[in-house]
Amino acid sequence: MTAKPDATRLARAYLSRVAEPFPAALAGLVAQVGPVEAAELVRAGEVSPSVASQTSARRAEERAREDLARVAERGGRLVIPEDDEWPRWPFVALGNARRGEPLALWVRGPLDLAEVVEKAVAVVGSRAASGYGEHVAAEFAYGLADAGVTVVSGAAYGIDGAAHRGALGAGGVTIAVLACGVDFAYPAGHQGLLGKIAREGLIVSEYPPGVTPARHRFLTRNRLIAALGGGTVVVEAGRRSGAKNTAAITLALGRPLMVVPGPVTSASSVGCHELLRDGQAVSVCSVAEIVESVGRFGDDLATEPAEKESELGAPQGEAMRVYEALGKRCGVSDEGVSVESGVPLERVRALLPELELAGLALRLDEGWQRLEVR
Amino acid sequence: MTAKPDATRLARAYLSRVAEPFPAALAGLVAQVGPVEAAELVRAGEVSPSVASQTSARRAEERAREDLARVAERGGRLVIPEDDEWPRWPFVALGNARRGEPLALWVRGPLDLAEVVEKAVAVVGSRAASGYGEHVAAEFAYGLADAGVTVVSGAAYGIDGAAHRGALGAGGVTIAVLACGVDFAYPAGHQGLLGKIAREGLIVSEYPPGVTPARHRFLTRNRLIAALGGGTVVVEAGRRSGAKNTAAITLALGRPLMVVPGPVTSASSVGCHELLRDGQAVSVCSVAEIVESVGRFGDDLATEPAEKESELGAPQGEAMRVYEALGKRCGVSDEGVSVESGVPLERVRALLPELELAGLALRLDEGWQRLEVR
CATH class of the missing domain: 3.40.50.450 (Rossmann fold)
Structure with missing residues (x-):
C-alpha cells in the first residue's frame, strides 16, 4: 500500500464503511461501473432501490481517509x-x-x-x-x-x-x-x-x-x-x-x-x-x-x-512379498503365493495367518485374497 | 434334539471331529451325497485327494456318541x-x-x-x-x-x-x-x-x-x-x-x-x-x-x-415452520418464507439467523436455502 491512498482505495474504504457485508446489489454495481464511480453514485443516492436499501442508512459516513489512517496507525x-x-x-x-x-x-x-x-x-x-x-x-x-x-x-x-x-x-x-x-x-x-x-x-x-x-x-x-x-x-x-x-x-x-x-x-x-x-x-x-x-x-x-503408509502397518520383508503375491480379485493357493513371491512354502503358510490377523489377507475357499492397506 | 441321536446327527458329529473347519472339499462332498454317506466314505478313506487331505489325519476318531453325550451333560x-x-x-x-x-x-x-x-x-x-x-x-x-x-x-x-x-x-x-x-x-x-x-x-x-x-x-x-x-x-x-x-x-x-x-x-x-x-x-x-x-x-x-430425530435438534414450532418453508434447491426471500410459513416477517427475520447458526439454513444472495437435518 502506498503512503497516499489512491481514488480506488478510498472508494473501496468508503463502500466498506457504508454497506454491511455482504451487499450483493452493491457488489453488482461495483462490478459494473468500478469502485470509484460506484462510490460516487452511492454518495449521491443515484442508485437502484436494492443498492439504496444496502447503503442509504450510512451513505453520509465519509470516513475513508480517517479509517485508513486509523488502521495504518x-x-x-x-x-x-x-x-x-x-x-x-x-x-x-x-x-x-x-x-x-x-x-x-x-x-x-x-x-x-x-x-x-x-x-x-x-x-x-x-x-x-x-x-x-x-x-x-x-x-x-x-x-x-x-x-x-x-x-x-x-x-x-x-x-x-x-x-x-x-x-x-x-x-x-x-x-x-x-x-x-x-x-x-x-x-x-x-x-x-x-x-x-x-x-x-x-x-x-x-x-x-x-x-x-x-x-x-x-x-x-x-x-x-x-x-x-x-x-x-x-x-x-x-x-x-x-x-x-x-x-x-x-x-x-x-x-x-x-x-x-x-x-x-x-x-x-x-x-x-x-x-x-x-x-x-x-x-x-x-x-x-x-x-x-x-x-x-x-x-x-x-x-x-x-511416512503414514509405513505407520499404517504395511508388511515388511518376506511378509511384504507374500502380501504382494496375493490375488487382488480372487484367491491364490499357498503354492501359488510361494511361487509368485519366492518365499518358501512353509514360510508362506506361517505368514498368511499373520496377514489375515492384521486384516491384510482374506481366506477364501480357493486360496488367499489381498486386502488393501488403504 | 432327541434323546437318541439319529444317523444324520451322528454323521455330522463325526465329521465335525474329523475335519478342521472350514473344510471346503468335505463340505462339497456332504452337499453331494449327504452327511451319512459322506461320513461312511471318509471313514473308509474312499474320498478324493482334497477331501483326504482334510480328513485323513483324524478319520479314525470315532467319537460322535461320546461327544454328543459330553455336550449333553x-x-x-x-x-x-x-x-x-x-x-x-x-x-x-x-x-x-x-x-x-x-x-x-x-x-x-x-x-x-x-x-x-x-x-x-x-x-x-x-x-x-x-x-x-x-x-x-x-x-x-x-x-x-x-x-x-x-x-x-x-x-x-x-x-x-x-x-x-x-x-x-x-x-x-x-x-x-x-x-x-x-x-x-x-x-x-x-x-x-x-x-x-x-x-x-x-x-x-x-x-x-x-x-x-x-x-x-x-x-x-x-x-x-x-x-x-x-x-x-x-x-x-x-x-x-x-x-x-x-x-x-x-x-x-x-x-x-x-x-x-x-x-x-x-x-x-x-x-x-x-x-x-x-x-x-x-x-x-x-x-x-x-x-x-x-x-x-x-x-x-x-x-x-x-426419537433420534428430535434429539438431533430438529427445529420446533415457528422455527420448524420457517425451516419447512425454506427452498430445498434454491433460495427463498424472507417475505416468501413468511408467506409460505404463515409466520410474521419480523419473526422470520429473527429465526432465520438462528437456523443458520444451527447449520439448518444457508444464506444465499437471492434468499435462504434449507439444509437437511440428516
Whole structure:
C-alpha cells in the first residue's frame, strides 16, 4: 500500500464503511461501473432501490481517509481486489457459490495475504471445547504450521484460540478472521493472542475499524474463514455449534470438509460425528490425513503420506512379498503365493495367518485374497 | 434334539471331529451325497485327494456318541442344518462369499439359535480395550439387548466381555462364539461370564468338546461372529487388532460394518478410524444409529429413529415452520418464507439467523436455502 491512498482505495474504504457485508446489489454495481464511480453514485443516492436499501442508512459516513489512517496507525492496511496481495483464487469459490467476494479487506500483520493463503487450512470448532479438543486443535495446528501450511481461524475462545496458539508455537503462519474491526480485541481475553498474531501472522476483517462484533457478523465472517482455507477442519462442535455454519459454507464452496472424531460420550463431538455419519465430512486423525484430504498442496508435503503408509502397518520383508503375491480379485493357493513371491512354502503358510490377523489377507475357499492397506 | 441321536446327527458329529473347519472339499462332498454317506466314505478313506487331505489325519476318531453325550451333560446339543434351529438365512452369505457354512454347531444354552439371530448385531473389539471402549461396548450392548436385539461376540477380554455383560445386564440375549469346544472356559478369567451366558444366552462353536483354542481357530471363528450378526460394530481396534479381521469378513459377507469413533489420541481407536476414513465403515454413536445402519429389524424398533430425530435438534414450532418453508434447491426471500410459513416477517427475520447458526439454513444472495437435518 502506498503512503497516499489512491481514488480506488478510498472508494473501496468508503463502500466498506457504508454497506454491511455482504451487499450483493452493491457488489453488482461495483462490478459494473468500478469502485470509484460506484462510490460516487452511492454518495449521491443515484442508485437502484436494492443498492439504496444496502447503503442509504450510512451513505453520509465519509470516513475513508480517517479509517485508513486509523488502521495504518495500528500497522494495518486496506487490501483491495486491485492489489497483488488480494487472494484472488480463494475467492473464486465465493463468487461461484453466490456467497459474495468481499469489497475490501482490512488487514494487520507483516505478511502478504495472497501468499500465505496459497497453502491454508481452516481449523475451527466450539467455544465450549473440551480439554481433548483444545489439545488436538493445538497439535494439528502446530503440525500444519510446521509443514508450511497457514492455519486460518476465528480467534474465538476454545478451539479457535488453541489453533492459533499451536500455529504460533511452531513459528508458523496463522490468520485470525474477525467479525469486528481489526483494531478491536475480541474476545477481550484474547488481547495478547491477537497482538501476537498481528505481529507474526495476519488479522483480517471485512469490517472497518471500530465496528463491534454482532451475531450476524460472525455468520458473515465464517464464509471468509471457509474461503481462505483450502479446506476446513472442525475439531469439535456441539449439536448447535456455530462451527456447523462454517462447515455448511465449506461444503457450499465445494471445499473439503474434515472433522476430528472424538469420544461418542462427549457432547463436544456430537456435531462432528453428525457430519461424519451424514457423509458430508471425512474424518481426519492426523496432520498427514488433513494434508491428504486437502490434496492440492504440492510436492513439498509429499513425504507425509509415504511416512503414514509405513505407520499404517504395511508388511515388511518376506511378509511384504507374500502380501504382494496375493490375488487382488480372487484367491491364490499357498503354492501359488510361494511361487509368485519366492518365499518358501512353509514360510508362506506361517505368514498368511499373520496377514489375515492384521486384516491384510482374506481366506477364501480357493486360496488367499489381498486386502488393501488403504 | 432327541434323546437318541439319529444317523444324520451322528454323521455330522463325526465329521465335525474329523475335519478342521472350514473344510471346503468335505463340505462339497456332504452337499453331494449327504452327511451319512459322506461320513461312511471318509471313514473308509474312499474320498478324493482334497477331501483326504482334510480328513485323513483324524478319520479314525470315532467319537460322535461320546461327544454328543459330553455336550449333553453340560446342557448342550449339536445343531445341524437338518434342524429347525439351524440359522439358515444368516449362513447364506457365508456360502455366497465362499467362506463356508459350518457342517454343524455345538451349542449350549436355553434359546433357539435360529430365533435369536433373527435380530442380531455383532459387537467386537480389542482385548486391550480402554476404559472408554469397555464403557461404550457395555452401553451399546445394553441398549441393543434392551431393544430386543441379540448381541453376538467372542467372549474375549476387553470389548467382547463388556458387550456380553452389557446385554446380560439388560436381561437380553447374547451369543458367545468360541474358538474352542463349548465345554471350555476360555479365556479362564471369563469362566463366570461364560457360565452365565450358557444359562441365559447361547454359547456356540464349530469345534467339538475338548478342542483347545488356537490362533487359526480365532480367525475361523470370526467368520461365524460376522455371519451371525446382521452387521458388525467394531467398538475399538488398534492398528493390528484381530477385530480388523472380523471387520474384513463382515465386508466380504456384504454386511454393514460400523465403527465407534473415539479420541484420535487413543491407540485403541486407530483401527476404527482407519476403517472410517477408508470408507469401509460407517460411524455409529448410539444404539439408534446402529439400528438405523443395520436397517432390517422391522417395526418394533421403528420408534428409535423418530426419537433420534428430535434429539438431533430438529427445529420446533415457528422455527420448524420457517425451516419447512425454506427452498430445498434454491433460495427463498424472507417475505416468501413468511408467506409460505404463515409466520410474521419480523419473526422470520429473527429465526432465520438462528437456523443458520444451527447449520439448518444457508444464506444465499437471492434468499435462504434449507439444509437437511440428516
